[in-house]
Every structure is written in C-alpha cells, then in structure tokens.
Amino acid sequence: AQRVTQPEKLLSVFKGAPVELKCNYSYSGSPELFWYVQYSRQRLQLLLRHISRESIKGFTADLNKGETSFHLKKPFAQEEDSAMYYCALTGANNLFFGTGTRLTVIP
Amino acid sequence: GAGVSQTPSNKVTEKGKYVELRCDPISGHTALYWYRQSLGQGPEFLIYFQGTGAADDSGLPNDRFFAVRPEGSVSTLKIQRTERGDSAVYLCASSLLGGYRMMNTEAFFGQGTRLTVV
DSSP, rough: EEEEEEOOOOOEEEEEEEEEEOOOEOOSSSSSEEEEEEEEOOEEEEEEEGTTTOTTTBBBBEEETTTTTEEESSSSSOGOOOOEEEEEEEEESSSSEEOOOOOOOEE | OOOOOOOSSSSEEEETEEEEEEEEOTTTTOOEEEHHHHHSSOOOEEEEETTTTEEEEETTSSSTEEEEEEEOOOOEEESSSHHHHHHHHEEEEESSOOOEEEEEEEOOEOOOOOEOOO
C-alpha cells in the first residue's frame, strides 16, 4: 500500500534560517515524488517534482531511495515561504498526499 | 477557462439530503481527480477519471458517493443521504495526462467546495 508520512504538522523557523520539511514514503513500485504548496487563501499548486530535478523559489528536494525520503529544503527561509506544504507521490492512477506541514517563517 | 472551477464554493445541507458538487476542468485536460480534505488532513483521493470513464474509484468511501463525467469534461460528484462526517472541503484537479503519465505532468487544483452537513 502507498503511504506518505510528514512527521511535522507545524514547523517554525526564523527568516534567513535553513528549513527542511520531512517526507517519507512507502510504495511497492517506483513512484514519482512531488511537493505541493498552498499559500493562504490560494489553491493547492505544484511546487516541484523529483523527475524535473528543479529548484523552485530556492527549494530543492532530493529523492533518497535507500531511506525512502524526499525532504524539501531551502537554505534561507523567506517570510513569503509561510504556507502549507504537502508531499505527494504518484504510482499507478492517482496522486497520493501526506497530511501536510504548516511552515511559518518568523520575521 | 483560466483554471479549474468548482461550484458552489460553499454548500450547507441537512443530514440525509442529496448534494451535487460540480467541477469544470481546464479545457483539454483528459484526467480529472476528486479529493476530500478534512480539517488537519491532506487531500484524500476519491476517484480518477480518464476521459469519460472512472479509471480508479477505489477512494470512494461507500456507495453513497458517486461521480460522473459524461462528456469527458465537466464532472459532478454526487453524495446521497449526507452524513455529518461528510463535512469537508472537496477538491477537484485536472491534468493534461493521467495515470502513470502523471509523473510528467502537473495537476491543477480548483479552489474547492466546502461542504457542511448540519
């Protein structure tokens, strides 16, 4: 069965500090991993996906198959990064989400 | 349209009533997904359409829930005999491709319909 675990419901960091949002997954095949973000009063939107190997808004995420993790990182947090972050995986037919982490960047 | 549109944005209904929630996906998107999001939880998968057919309905919680997409565009999620536990935000998403090919595409979400069963 597929499962996405985000152990932290809430995470607060100071502006300029590094941030890491944790995501672990379990899936019997080879899933693709994503991070979605929801800013206040906005709809859920894609932040980045593993397959693109991209850096968006300074965020990166590395897939570690040995640890089955896909942690989201940013070296210097900004106030505008405050949002709800969801890790997700896709296997066969759907996009499966974790429970999310609310990131608050303190000025 | 410019994005995925869901109507109504808010719906309050009495326990036992029937409700329909509508989703207008982005034009040309073949894949359409319904999710349910309860307070403090991530989006929970309900059903996925590829074109007109339901390719995966394994997330529908019981037979009170049903969804259609008769022309491969607009979709309606139907809930019969609503219960207070059905209260949640119902999200719709669409993507150009679906299924295993989702890894190469992006899902665009609507703003959701907040359903409250009283």
